[in-house]
Amino acid sequence: MLTLFVRGLPPSTTETSLTELFGGYGKVFGLKLSRDLFTGKARGIATIDMEGHEARSAISGLDGQDFQGNTIYVALDKGPKNGRGRR
Numbered sequence: 001m002l003t004l005f006v007r008g009l010p011p012s013t014t015e016t017s018l019t020e021l022f023g024g025y026g027k028v029f030g031l032k033l034s035r036d037l038f039t040g041k042a043r044g045i046a047t048i049d050m051e052g053h054e055a056r057s058a059i060s061g062l063d064g065q066d067f068q069g070n071t072i073y074v075a076l077d078k079g080p081k082n083g084r085g086r087r
Contacts, residue, residue, distance in 0.1 A: 001052070002050060002052050002055040003049050003077040004022075004049075004050065004076065005077040006018070006074050007073050008067075009046060010044075011041040011042050012041070013033065014033075018033060018046060018048065019031060021062070024061075025050070025062075027050065028050060029051075030047075030049035031046065031047070031049070032047045059075065
């Protein structure tokens with residue numbers, strides 16, 4: 001299982017539209033779309049869980065492509081830097 005980091009999403013993005021987009025490359029096991037607390041609109045980033053070979057296929061097929069008028073960027077999620085939070 002790999003986690004993909006997606007950025008450049010338009011504010012009108014929904015969980016359903018992302019599931020359909022990435023579903024063309026394989027099964028989406030988990031999806032977390034970051035939303036603005038007050039407006040409820042997408043903040044432009046999401047994480048998606050997929051199987052390894054399907055995730056790599058999605059990266060090569062979707063990175064730099066147009067999605068609802070915005071260029072999206074898809075890469076492997078590297079997680080938090082150096083494993084430490086802020087103080």
